[in-house]
Amino acid sequence: MKKVNGSVFRASNIVLLNSIHLLRCVSTCYTQNAGFQGLNLNMPLELKLKQIERKKLKIQRMERKALEPIPITDFYIPYSWKTLQRKRKMTPLTESTIERRALLEKEWVRFVSDQHQLEEKKTSVMVKALIELRLKSDELYEAALQPDLTILPFKYQPIAVKADLFGEL
Secondary structure, three states: OOEEEOOOEEOOEEEOOOOOOOEEEEOOOOHHHHHOOOOOOOOHHHHHHHHHHHHHHHHHHHHHHOOOOOOOOOEEEEEHHHOOOOOOOOOOOOOHHHHHHHHHHHHHHHHHHHHHHHHHHHHHHHHHHHHHHHOOOOHHHHHHHOOOOOOOOOOOOOOOOOOOOOOOO
């Protein structure tokens, strides 16, 4: 705490005692929050100074008192809770839930098989198109097999591999 020309300077509070201005930053420290709670303009100067002195004394008393850490018991998990005996018991399912799950699983299998058939159909059409292209022209077939690098912008740096890693065979 510094005093310069009747002003008190703290790390997060600046209190100007000679004027009405009060600048305060948000602080979680209770000693700093115990300070000046407001500014009453109609109070006489003597009462203001007495209030300020009382607050200073209160802050000094709080600073002298050592901070006591609050014990946190929420993070402690008893070892008995972690044992294998402590598992939930499976409640028996009703027939309606079993039936609903079976129907849902059948619907999912149907959907996946339809997707698989669509992919197979697309690949077979592509293979037939490539066979026909090869019959028409080998150059077009070779050009169709080359990847189109302009579709996805992909950059890579080739890694130099030493051919003789394990010695000559």
